[in-house]
Amino acid sequence: MRLATVVLLSLAGLPALAQSDPPVRGVVRAVRDASIATDLNARIVKLPFREGESFKAGETLVAFDCDRTEAEFRAAEAEDTVNRIALDNAQQLDRRHAIGKIEVQAAKAKWDKAHAAADALRFRVRDCRIVAPFSGRVAELRAREHEMPAAGQPLLRIVDAASVEIDLIVPSAWLVWLKVATPLQVKVDETGRTYAAKVIRTAAAVDPVSQTIKITAGFAPGDTSAVLPGMSLDATFERPGS
Numbered sequence: 600m601r602l603a604t605v606v607l608l609s610l611a612g613l614p615a616l617a618q619s620d621p622p623v624r625g626v627v628r629a630v631r632d633a634s635i636a637t638d639l640n641a642r643i644v645k646l647p648f649r650e651g652e653s654f655k656a657g658e659t660l661v662a663f664d665c666d667r668t669e670a671e672f673r674a675a676e677a678e679d680t681v682n683r684i685a686l687d688n689a690q691q692l693d694r695r696h697a698i699g700k701i702e703v704q705a706a707k708a709k710w711d712k713a714h715a716a717a718d719a720l721r722f723r724v725r726d727c728r729i730v731a732p733f734s735g736r737v738a739e740l741r742a743r744e745h746e747m748p749a750a751g752q753p754l755l756r757i758v759d760a761a762s763v764e765i766d767l768i769v770p771s772a773w774l775v776w777l778k779v780a781t782p783l784q785v786k787v788d789e790t791g792r793t794y795a796a797k798v799i800r801t802a803a804a805v806d807p808v809s810q811t812i813k814i815t816a817g818f819a820p821g822d823t824s825a826v827l828p829g830m831s832l833d834a835t836f837e838r839p840g841s
Contacts, residue, residue, distance in 0.1 A: 622833035625767040625785065625816075629828035630758035631733050638750040639663055639726050646744050646755075648737045654757075656734045661742075661754055665727035672720035679717040682710035699775065735759040738828070758828050765796060765816040767834055771805040776838045783816060787832045794826070795819035796834070 645662035648654050689706035692698045739756040742748050765785060769777065781798045794817070802813040816834070818826070 611680070620773075620836055620838070621770060622835050623767050623769055623787075625765050625832050625834045627763050627787070627826055627830040627832065628766050629735075629758040629760060630762040630764055631735065631740075632756070632828065633732065633758075634753045634756050635729055636751055636753045637661070637663075637726060637748070638730060639665075639723070640726065640747070640750060641665055641668070642747045643742060643744050643754075645665065646740070646742065646754075646792060650737050650740050653736050654731050654734065656731050658731050659728055660731050660757070661729040663727045668723050668727065672717070672724050675713070675717040675720045679710070680711045682713040684703050684786075686710040729754075731757065733757075733759055735761075744787075750823065760827055763818070763823070763826060763828055764799070765818070765832065767814050767816060768811050769814055769836075771812045773836075774801070774805075777814070777836065783834050783836045785816070785818075785832045785834045787826055787830050789827075789830045790825045792825070794821065794823060806838070812816055 634836060641663035644664045645659065647659060654660065686703075686706040686709075689698060689703045693700070693703045698758055735757050736759075737755055738758045740754075741756070742752070742754040748754060777798065779798050779800060783796050783798070784793055785796050786793045796816045797819065799817045800815050805812045
Protein backbone atom coordinates (compact mmCIF):
# COMPACT_ATOMS: atom_id res chain seq x y z
CA MET A 600 0.00 0.00 0.00
CA ARG A 601 2.86 2.39 0.89
CA LEU A 602 4.60 1.60 -2.43
CA ALA A 603 1.41 2.28 -4.40
CA THR A 604 1.01 5.60 -2.61
CA VAL A 605 4.59 6.59 -3.51
CA VAL A 606 4.00 5.68 -7.19
CA LEU A 607 0.78 7.70 -7.33
CA LEU A 608 2.45 10.70 -5.74
CA SER A 609 5.34 10.44 -8.22
CA LEU A 610 2.94 10.30 -11.18
CA ALA A 611 1.02 13.26 -9.84
CA GLY A 612 4.20 15.31 -10.05
CA LEU A 613 4.68 14.61 -13.77
CA PRO A 614 3.38 17.03 -16.44
CA ALA A 615 0.07 16.06 -18.10
CA LEU A 616 0.48 13.95 -21.22
CA ALA A 617 -1.30 14.70 -24.45
CA GLN A 618 -4.51 12.79 -24.90
CA SER A 619 -5.99 11.82 -28.25
CA ASP A 620 -9.67 12.18 -29.00
CA PRO A 621 -11.49 9.75 -31.27
CA PRO A 622 -11.05 10.52 -35.00
CA VAL A 623 -13.59 12.88 -36.54
CA ARG A 624 -15.04 12.24 -39.98
CA GLY A 625 -14.60 15.00 -42.54
CA VAL A 626 -14.91 15.74 -46.23
CA VAL A 627 -12.68 17.52 -48.72
CA ARG A 628 -14.33 20.52 -50.37
CA ALA A 629 -13.20 22.69 -53.27
CA VAL A 630 -12.73 26.34 -52.31
CA ARG A 631 -14.17 27.36 -55.69
CA ASP A 632 -17.10 25.32 -56.97
CA ALA A 633 -19.60 26.73 -59.46
CA SER A 634 -22.64 25.57 -61.45
CA ILE A 635 -22.73 27.25 -64.86
CA ALA A 636 -26.12 28.25 -66.30
CA THR A 637 -27.56 30.84 -68.67
CA ASP A 638 -30.86 32.57 -69.40
CA LEU A 639 -30.06 32.56 -73.13
CA ASN A 640 -32.56 30.68 -75.28
CA ALA A 641 -30.19 29.29 -77.91
CA ARG A 642 -28.71 26.06 -79.22
CA ILE A 643 -25.35 24.89 -77.85
CA VAL A 644 -22.75 24.70 -80.62
CA LYS A 645 -19.61 24.09 -78.58
CA LEU A 646 -18.80 22.26 -75.34
CA PRO A 647 -15.04 21.81 -75.63
CA PHE A 648 -14.35 20.18 -72.26
CA ARG A 649 -15.50 16.80 -70.98
CA GLU A 650 -15.89 15.61 -67.40
CA GLY A 651 -12.55 15.47 -65.63
CA GLU A 652 -10.78 17.67 -68.17
CA SER A 653 -8.86 20.77 -67.11
CA PHE A 654 -9.27 24.31 -68.37
CA LYS A 655 -7.73 27.71 -67.73
CA ALA A 656 -9.44 30.91 -66.62
CA GLY A 657 -10.84 32.77 -69.61
CA GLU A 658 -11.22 29.72 -71.86
CA THR A 659 -14.62 29.09 -73.46
CA LEU A 660 -16.72 26.56 -71.57
CA VAL A 661 -19.93 26.86 -73.62
CA ALA A 662 -20.71 28.57 -76.93
CA PHE A 663 -24.22 29.13 -78.33
CA ASP A 664 -25.64 29.64 -81.81
CA CYS A 665 -26.24 33.39 -81.79
CA ASP A 666 -26.36 34.22 -85.51
CA ARG A 667 -29.77 35.84 -85.18
CA THR A 668 -28.84 37.78 -82.06
CA GLU A 669 -25.63 39.00 -83.69
CA ALA A 670 -27.58 40.15 -86.76
CA GLU A 671 -30.04 42.02 -84.53
CA PHE A 672 -27.10 43.63 -82.74
CA ARG A 673 -25.59 44.84 -86.01
CA ALA A 674 -28.97 46.32 -87.02
CA ALA A 675 -29.27 47.99 -83.60
CA GLU A 676 -25.75 49.45 -83.94
CA ALA A 677 -26.70 50.88 -87.34
CA GLU A 678 -29.87 52.41 -85.88
CA ASP A 679 -27.79 53.83 -83.04
CA THR A 680 -25.41 55.44 -85.54
CA VAL A 681 -28.26 56.93 -87.61
CA ASN A 682 -29.86 58.48 -84.54
CA ARG A 683 -26.52 59.82 -83.31
CA ILE A 684 -26.03 61.57 -86.64
CA ALA A 685 -29.58 62.95 -86.48
CA LEU A 686 -28.94 64.30 -82.98
CA ASP A 687 -25.66 65.94 -84.03
CA ASN A 688 -27.45 67.57 -86.95
CA ALA A 689 -30.27 68.81 -84.69
CA GLN A 690 -27.76 70.29 -82.25
CA GLN A 691 -25.98 72.13 -85.09
CA LEU A 692 -29.28 73.55 -86.36
CA ASP A 693 -30.14 74.55 -82.80
CA ARG A 694 -26.92 76.54 -82.51
CA ARG A 695 -27.99 78.42 -85.65
CA HIS A 696 -31.49 78.90 -84.20
CA ALA A 697 -32.89 76.97 -87.18
CA ILE A 698 -35.02 74.57 -85.10
CA GLY A 699 -36.71 74.63 -81.74
CA LYS A 700 -35.61 73.04 -78.46
CA ILE A 701 -38.40 70.46 -78.66
CA GLU A 702 -36.96 69.03 -81.91
CA VAL A 703 -33.52 68.72 -80.28
CA GLN A 704 -35.00 66.98 -77.23
CA ALA A 705 -36.94 64.60 -79.47
CA ALA A 706 -33.75 63.74 -81.41
CA LYS A 707 -31.91 63.17 -78.12
CA ALA A 708 -34.68 60.87 -76.84
CA LYS A 709 -34.62 58.83 -80.09
CA TRP A 710 -30.85 58.41 -79.86
CA ASP A 711 -31.04 57.44 -76.15
CA LYS A 712 -33.59 54.75 -77.01
CA ALA A 713 -31.55 53.39 -79.93
CA HIS A 714 -28.34 53.44 -77.89
CA ALA A 715 -29.98 51.54 -75.01
CA ALA A 716 -31.35 48.92 -77.42
CA ALA A 717 -27.87 48.43 -78.92
CA ASP A 718 -26.35 48.10 -75.44
CA ALA A 719 -28.91 45.46 -74.48
CA LEU A 720 -28.10 43.39 -77.55
CA ARG A 721 -24.37 43.90 -76.99
CA PHE A 722 -24.69 42.28 -73.57
CA ARG A 723 -26.82 39.54 -75.13
CA VAL A 724 -24.14 38.76 -77.69
CA ARG A 725 -21.56 38.66 -74.92
CA ASP A 726 -23.66 35.97 -73.21
CA CYS A 727 -23.33 33.78 -76.31
CA ARG A 728 -20.02 32.57 -74.94
CA ILE A 729 -19.47 31.49 -71.35
CA VAL A 730 -15.85 31.71 -70.25
CA ALA A 731 -14.25 30.04 -67.25
CA PRO A 732 -14.17 32.35 -64.20
CA PHE A 733 -11.18 30.43 -62.79
CA SER A 734 -8.83 27.60 -63.73
CA GLY A 735 -10.10 24.16 -62.78
CA ARG A 736 -11.74 20.97 -63.98
CA VAL A 737 -15.17 19.92 -65.16
CA ALA A 738 -16.80 18.00 -62.32
CA GLU A 739 -20.12 17.32 -64.03
CA LEU A 740 -21.46 17.86 -67.55
CA ARG A 741 -25.23 18.29 -67.67
CA ALA A 742 -25.75 19.35 -71.31
CA ARG A 743 -24.70 18.25 -74.78
CA GLU A 744 -23.86 20.00 -78.03
CA HIS A 745 -26.87 20.75 -80.28
CA GLU A 746 -29.24 20.86 -77.30
CA MET A 747 -31.29 23.95 -76.51
CA PRO A 748 -31.32 24.12 -72.70
CA ALA A 749 -34.08 25.79 -70.74
CA ALA A 750 -33.31 29.19 -69.23
CA GLY A 751 -31.55 28.75 -65.89
CA GLN A 752 -30.80 25.06 -66.47
CA PRO A 753 -27.35 24.12 -65.11
CA LEU A 754 -25.06 23.22 -68.01
CA LEU A 755 -21.99 22.06 -66.14
CA ARG A 756 -20.34 22.17 -62.74
CA ILE A 757 -16.74 23.24 -62.41
CA VAL A 758 -14.33 23.03 -59.47
CA ASP A 759 -10.88 24.27 -58.66
CA ALA A 760 -9.42 20.92 -57.59
CA ALA A 761 -6.05 22.52 -56.84
CA SER A 762 -7.48 24.58 -53.98
CA VAL A 763 -9.29 22.46 -51.38
CA GLU A 764 -10.29 22.66 -47.73
CA ILE A 765 -11.55 20.20 -45.12
CA ASP A 766 -14.96 20.49 -43.47
CA LEU A 767 -15.36 18.88 -40.04
CA ILE A 768 -18.07 18.77 -37.37
CA VAL A 769 -16.65 18.58 -33.82
CA PRO A 770 -18.11 18.77 -30.29
CA SER A 771 -18.55 22.37 -29.24
CA ALA A 772 -16.88 21.53 -25.91
CA TRP A 773 -13.62 21.27 -27.85
CA LEU A 774 -13.62 25.05 -28.29
CA VAL A 775 -11.98 25.21 -24.86
CA TRP A 776 -8.74 24.12 -26.52
CA LEU A 777 -9.40 24.01 -30.27
CA LYS A 778 -8.41 27.30 -31.89
CA VAL A 779 -7.39 28.62 -35.29
CA ALA A 780 -3.98 27.12 -36.21
CA THR A 781 -4.57 23.99 -34.07
CA PRO A 782 -2.74 21.17 -35.91
CA LEU A 783 -4.33 17.88 -36.92
CA GLN A 784 -3.60 14.78 -38.97
CA VAL A 785 -6.02 13.60 -41.64
CA LYS A 786 -6.11 10.19 -43.29
CA VAL A 787 -7.94 10.28 -46.61
CA ASP A 788 -9.98 7.16 -47.32
CA GLU A 789 -9.50 7.16 -51.07
CA THR A 790 -5.71 7.65 -51.07
CA GLY A 791 -4.87 5.82 -47.84
CA ARG A 792 -2.36 8.55 -47.08
CA THR A 793 -2.05 10.77 -44.01
CA TYR A 794 -1.58 14.51 -44.38
CA ALA A 795 -0.80 17.33 -41.98
CA ALA A 796 -3.35 20.12 -41.67
CA LYS A 797 -4.38 22.94 -39.38
CA VAL A 798 -7.60 24.69 -38.40
CA ILE A 799 -8.12 27.87 -40.45
CA ARG A 800 -11.54 28.99 -39.18
CA THR A 801 -14.53 28.01 -37.06
CA ALA A 802 -18.23 28.59 -37.66
CA ALA A 803 -19.90 31.64 -36.15
CA ALA A 804 -22.43 29.64 -34.11
CA VAL A 805 -22.84 26.34 -32.28
CA ASP A 806 -25.66 23.94 -33.14
CA PRO A 807 -27.65 24.02 -29.88
CA VAL A 808 -29.33 20.65 -30.52
CA SER A 809 -26.27 18.52 -31.27
CA GLN A 810 -23.84 20.74 -29.34
CA THR A 811 -21.43 20.65 -32.29
CA ILE A 812 -19.70 23.24 -34.41
CA LYS A 813 -18.37 23.24 -37.95
CA ILE A 814 -14.68 23.93 -38.44
CA THR A 815 -12.61 24.27 -41.58
CA ALA A 816 -9.03 23.07 -41.92
CA GLY A 817 -6.43 23.57 -44.60
CA PHE A 818 -3.76 21.17 -45.78
CA ALA A 819 -0.17 21.95 -44.84
CA PRO A 820 2.20 22.67 -47.76
CA GLY A 821 3.06 19.43 -49.55
CA ASP A 822 1.94 17.11 -52.32
CA THR A 823 -1.85 16.91 -52.15
CA SER A 824 -2.38 16.45 -55.90
CA ALA A 825 -4.10 13.09 -55.32
CA VAL A 826 -6.67 14.67 -52.98
CA LEU A 827 -9.90 15.58 -54.79
CA PRO A 828 -13.06 17.38 -53.69
CA GLY A 829 -15.61 14.99 -52.20
CA MET A 830 -13.09 12.60 -50.67
CA SER A 831 -13.75 11.48 -47.09
CA LEU A 832 -11.27 11.32 -44.24
CA ASP A 833 -10.55 10.72 -40.56
CA ALA A 834 -9.13 13.69 -38.66
CA THR A 835 -7.17 13.23 -35.45
CA PHE A 836 -6.46 16.04 -32.97
CA GLU A 837 -4.11 16.01 -30.03
CA ARG A 838 -4.74 18.25 -27.07
CA PRO A 839 -3.01 18.72 -23.72
CA GLY A 840 -4.45 16.47 -21.00
CA SER A 841 -6.09 18.03 -18.00
